[in-house]
Amino acid sequence: MAMQLGYTMMTEQAGPKELVGHVVGAEEVGFDFAVSSDHFFPWLDEMGHSPNAWVTLGAAAQATSRIPLMTYVTCPSFRYHPAVVAQQAATLQILSDGRFTLGLGAGENLNEHVVGAGWPPADVRHEMLVEAVHIISDLFDGDGYTNHRGEHFDVESAKLWDLPEKRVPIGVAVSGKQSCRIAGELADAMIAVEPEAELGEHFDAAGGAGKPRIGQMPICFDTDRDAAVQRAHSLFRWFGFGWKVNAELPGPTAFDAAAQFVRPEDVAGSIPCGDDVEAVIEGAKEYAEAGFTHLALVQIGGDQQQPYLEWTRTTLMPAWREAFGS
Template sequence: MVRIGYTMMTEQAGPLELVEHVVGAEQAGFDFSVTSDHYFPWLDEQGHAPYAWSVLGAAARATERIPLMTYVTCPTIRYHPAVVAQQAATLQLLSKGRFRLGLGAGENLNEHVVGAGWPAASVRHEMLEEAVEIIRALFAGGYVTHHGAHYDVEHAKLWDLPDEAPPIGVAASGPKSAALAGRSADLLIATDPDAAVVADFGRAGGAGKPVVGQVPVAFDRDRSAAIERAHEQFRWNVNPWPVNAELPTTKAFAGATSNVTPQDVAAAVPCGNDVGAFVDAVRPYVEAGFTEVALIQVGGDQQEPFLQWSREELLPALREL
């Protein structure tokens, strides 16, 4: 049975609200949660971007059962991998073993802020693989010194380590990144229901490991209101990933989506309160071999009605998949 998760979308709500939402998700019966880690929202209309690791620390103490996960942290430019290792080890302790570290090659939107430039995709993948190597070495305990192609670590050690290191997930969208994930990750993260990516991950060493996806949804009793909200805040999701990874600002995302219509978004994001449409949006992930799917309810101020509806109607239907 596929596990159904809840997304703390940091681009659309403030830190206090995000913690309240994940507490509600735990009470509603979601199987796990994931959290975006961004410096910017995708669009100005979303209006938020708190520091994800502070939110996660608060969530770890406010909840009791629900697993937590970054979806995803980029450990290459804005954060040094040695810092990410410390962040993740601390979260694993605060959550009493409920944390998974999701990693990815990042987006220009969030990494440009430190002024280090934005490398080509092939270089970003090299950086990600080296970063995972450093993080795993630090999780293993003891002092780590590393001088690689992209990073230097000098006599580093994590002084507060959990008994079990957080599992590491790596995001992939094609054969090269799927192979990277298969070599280096404990689980695969992907946003498209692409069976080929899952197969590539399995062939590279990921066979039998969890595969985690994510699906945006816009619940509302008024379908037209749901479509309007999804278009306002989530039209960027219609762009292919290679485009989204390169755009540097919210203004660039606004320009790149200026011709996206509400109908375009409604075709990609289930809107309204038809349970069947939401189940149909998740089904391709299950058929592609995903073991976990996290839902994003579009609209920071629309989480409570979504959580109530999920508990009463949506989650029971999704359990049938």
């Protein structure tokens, strides 16, 4: 099965200028698409960054010419009002000449607590996401003014004055049956970080059949495997908790405390570390077999992107094309 190879602009581990330079390099190497996280905080203090994703993506849109761009993902419910997200997305679609996809999700406490609106349970967050997607879609329609009186949001005479020729596709992040139903009913693509075939099955059942499925997988490339394992442990020891946990923890200190008993060998057991290209391909095959059409890799280490890009050009890309035909 063909599966496209993506690059991740991980805002938690590099500054804005560096992120733009990295995605320019990713385009030159030949990545099929690029995604960007949208955070206010890094997961751990050691990661050390969290610039504004939308400003950075605007710069990336101007610095690149071919590579599709995507938020992975934006929460349109707390830090941002959905009307503001719609305006940002429409503007970025114009700047990128139609290369942008708006990835949306129900959010994480880590990033959304900063506006002091509290952190409701998951079912309420999903209600907010559904309402937000409807508002964004109405604004993308461009049919006059949007007025909305909802359970969670109000919109008063809103209109996007600069709409792109190509409507912005919307992807929705999923982790279970409820979010898959939302994505299948409302979205143009499914987003997930677990290679679980049942997610796609639930997405199909709710109307998602034939639509893209976009995954993400961390790796830690280094010619020194021990160095890769140590770096992965330092920066990504939080990764194995799963999104039901990750969405609830309030800040980097909480993630550090939750990960205090995670060992380097535990991380190495779940994240490909070193320069074994077959380990990366084997990990990616789990996503392909689960029906994913796109997979964005995360290279762990903000200062380790250039050697990763060169390794991708010489080693990973040929192996990927042979394995997945994209």
